[in-house]
Amino acid sequence: MTIRQMCELFDVTPRTLRFYESRELISPERRGQHRLYNRRDRARLKLILQGKRFGFSLEDIRQLLELYDPRENNVTQIAATIEASRQRLADMTRQQEELTVAIDELRQRIGNAERMLEDRRRG
Amino acid sequence: MTIRQMCELFDVTPRTLRFYESRELISPERRGQHRLYNRRDRARLKLILQGKRFGFSLEDIRQLLELYDPRENNVTQIAATIEASRQRLADMTRQQEELTVAIDELRQRIGNAERMLEDRRRG
DNA sequence: GCAAAAGTTGACGCGAACGTAAAGCAAAAC
DNA sequence: GTTTTGCTTTACGTTCGCGTCAACTTTTGC
Structure with missing residues (x-):
């Protein structure tokens, strides 16, 4: 799934997805230079957006994601x-x-x- | 109640209280130049801090306060x-x-x- | 094969919500 | 009576969470 498709699915901008990646909240694969998002990435993004609605910082959320699928x-x-x-x-x-x-x-x-x-x- | 007492009671800084005042969320009386906070101000501040925990912006909260005691x-x-x-x-x-x-x-x-x-x- | 569309990496900008330092006034303590 | 303490305003600084160019590559449509 391309970055544009992700953006439409979750109603966010490409900038937002790249920003989350820079903060190590998601880490999509690369086909050449382009990003490719899979099911895992979608699950993580869903949790990120939910966490934001609860008023958590991105750093708080990053730690929670560790629990949801540990690296x-x-x-x-x-x-x-x-x-x-x-x-x-x-x-x-x-x-x-x-x-x-x-x-x-x-x-x-x-x-x-x-x-x-x-x-x-x-x- | 002085600004310092308010700060200790609610665990905020003077800067925060003055900032909320500048945004018209609270409006303490003045004795000379100094601010004096009464029961109404305390009730409002409590609601403000609660609203923040729910992830509302100060502007959202300001509108809600209108409902809680209308001017x-x-x-x-x-x-x-x-x-x-x-x-x-x-x-x-x-x-x-x-x-x-x-x-x-x-x-x-x-x-x-x-x-x-x-x-x-x-x- | 070439233009247009889509994606990429910087880099600077911005609003929200304060932090912080500077400079001054005013009551209170010694 | 002057020094300290507490508050004041003014103003620039900072962090978070992105927005917004700009300049460049890469892929896609015709």
Whole structure:
């Protein structure tokens, strides 16, 4: 799959893909000079974009990707990856709890505002 | 409450508080030249920091704050605020759904990695 | 075979969200 | 009473995550 096809599939620009590659988040094969993306690359990109929506930095995401398909077989490296991942998991569970509360409150606020707006419009 | 007290309470720098003020996210009183923060300011700052953890921009957050305690009484303004807030709510619910799935998967990955690590250490 | 399209590597630019250093004022401590 | 402490504004600097040329090669269509 070419870079253009990837861009259309995931709604990103070529610049973005090359940038992620420069940060070692993806590493497509080369046919001559051109890049070729396979299933693994697509899976990684999907995770990258998801991680971004959760507010993680690209460096955080890079570490998570190590867990999802490891390149390093060093034992201490793996342990470090696990530890970093545990931290991300803690971030995510806390965020989930906060989200639940925040969503509930936001719904109520919107409801109030809607009623207030209706009152204003009538009288 | 002085700027320094705010900083300690919320673990931010004075620069950050002044920056948020310049973006009209908070507007503390003045005693002479000095800033004084009240309960309302603290509530707003709490929401700001929470919004940031959810990955919202300061501009997104500014619009949400309008909903939480409105300054504008203009009807069309209120309607716009409600609409923007609905969008944020949609973002948040989607993020919540994604988070649930992602947390589940990450837990499994960590579990796998831990078992793998144990195997390596033994053999 | 040759132009156009698609891809490549620099390199500089940019907005967001602050960091940081400089220079000054003002109340408070000694 | 002057030195320290705490806050102020002004302004330039920095990092992240790309956007945007520019200049070049490579592949593809006709």
